[in-house]
Amino acid sequence: MVNHMVQHEVLDRTFAAIADATRRQILVRLGQGPASIGELAEPFGMSLTGMKKHVHVLENAGLVVTEKVGRARQCRLGTERLEDAMSWIRFYQRLWERRLDGLDAYFTLNKETEQ
Amino acid sequence: MVNHMVQHEVLDRTFAAIADATRRQILVRLGQGPASIGELAEPFGMSLTGMKKHVHVLENAGLVVTEKVGRARQCRLGTERLEDAMSWIRFYQRLWERRLDGLDAYFTLNKETEQ
DNA sequence: AGGTTATTGCACCAAGTGGTTCAGTGAACT
DNA sequence: AGTTCACTGAACCACTTGGTGCAATAACCT
Numbered sequence: 534m535v536n537h538m539v540q541h542e543v544l545d546r547t548f549a550a551i552a553d554a555t556r557r558q559i560l561v562r563l564g565q566g567p568a569s570i571g572e573l574a575e576p577f578g579m580s581l582t583g584m585k586k587h588v589h590v591l592e593n594a595g596l597v598v599t600e601k602v603g604r605a606r607q608c609r610l611g612t613e614r615l616e617d618a619m620s621w622i623r624f625y626q627r628l629w630e631r632r633l634d635g636l637d638a639y640f641t642l643n644k645e646t647e648q
Numbered sequence: 649m650v651n652h653m654v655q656h657e658v659l660d661r662t663f664a665a666i667a668d669a670t671r672r673q674i675l676v677r678l679g680q681g682p683a684s685i686g687e688l689a690e691p692f693g694m695s696l697t698g699m700k701k702h703v704h705v706l707e708n709a710g711l712v713v714t715e716k717v718g719r720a721r722q723c724r725l726g727t728e729r730l731e732d733a734m735s736w737i738r739f740y741q742r743l744w745e746r747r748l749d750g751l752d753a754y755f756t757l758n759k760e761t762e763q
Numbered sequence: 764a765g766g767t768t769a770t771t772g773c774a775c776c777a778a779g780t781g782g783t784t785c786a787g788t789g790a791a792c793t
Numbered sequence: 794a795g796t797t798c799a800c801t802g803a804a805c806c807a808c809t810t811g812g813t814g815c816a817a818t819a820a821c822c823t
Contacts, residue, residue, distance in 0.1 A: 541669040548667035553781085554656040557736070564743030571799060581800065583782055590780090604790040604799050610744055619737050621672070622730060628679025668811085686769060696770065698812055705810090719769050719820040 540617070543595075547618045550594035555579075556587050560596065560610065567609040655732070658710075662733045665709035670694075671702050675711060675725065682724040 551557055559573055574584035588608055591597035596611045666672055674688055689699035703723055706712035711726045 541672075544672065545667055545669060548663050551736075551740075552660055552663035552667050554660060555781090557656075557659070557740075560740055561743060564740070569799075570801095580783065582784085582802085585801070586781070601800090606800065619734075619741070621666075622734050622737065625666075625672075625675055625679070626730060626734070628676060628725070670811090684769075685771095695813065697772085697814080700771070701811070716770090719818095721770065 543617050544621055546594040547596065550590050550596055551618070553587070553590075556591055559587060559591065563597065563608060563610045567607050569605040569607060571605070573608065658732050659736055661709040662711065662730065665705050665711055666733070668702070668705075671706055674702060674706065678712065678723060678725045682722050684720040684722060686720070688723065 551560070555577060558577075562568060562573060562576075570581055570584050570588060573588065574581050577584070588597060588599060588606075591611075592599055594611075597608055598611050599606050599608045601607075666675070670692060673692075677683060677688060677691075685696055685699050685703060688703065689696050692699070703712060703714060703721075706726075707714055709726075711730065712723055713726050714721050714723045716722075
């Protein structure tokens with residue numbers, strides 16, 4: 534599902550997936566080891582169906598991988614997708630730092646001399 | 649607007665803001681210097697109203713700062729908000745790396761020996 | 764003053780999100 | 794076989810999102 538997607542789609546899904554506090558907590562929880570849908574849902578007091586949807590979003594973003602084992606679904610952290618998010622943010626930060634070093638430096642300067 | 653928000657709200661808004669390809673391009677454009685709503689809208693063939701909304705989302709996330717100068721609104725990159733996003737991703741990555749170093753290391757190993 | 768320009772607010776629309784409940788389905792236990 | 798358990802799919806709901814067009818406003822130009 535994550536394959537054959539162009540870069541901006543990957544970023545869209547990745548950032549959208551981690552733009553939700555519940556889903557970020559799910560990732561943190563899975564950082565401590567695999568869990569089932571039910572185990573993930575319990576601490577949130579959320580319905581299984583609701584949690585299933587969150588996991589699905591994370592899975593579509595490649596951040597989580599799931600596998601049906603017996604009657605339960607085991608969820609664990611995905612393998613690499615967050616690298617893309619990180620590298621885009623780094624790219625943007627370079628733009629941002631360059632802006633500070635560039636023409637707008639006078640702005641910061643003015644601000645300083647004002648006080 | 650960005651003040652007096654708890655951390656998870658900041659992250660929600662920041663990640664949601666950059667989860668859209670159009671808005672990421674806006675940030676890149678603003679990395680080359682300030683622009684008006686109209687200048688931002690033009691390359692996308694988008695209505696001014698539409699662009700205004702995107703800018704508003706970015707502004708709410710603290711990623712962009714705007715100021716009315718004459719009849720135009722000058723938009724430029726915000727000052728620091730992306731740091732929060734970056735540091736959360738770093739935090740998550742530590743979890744992820746720990747997972748790799750832990751019990752699941754055998755998994756990576758198997759993958760390598762398969763080929 | 765009068766005309767042009769740039770943005771803005773409002774109303775609208777289709778599609779997506781985050782949640783629910785309820786009725787299956789398939790695996791595990793007795 | 795029958796029961797229980799964990800998940801799943803479908804339908805629903807209120808709210809948000811990413812767009813649009815149009816009318817109003819405010820600034821600038823002549």
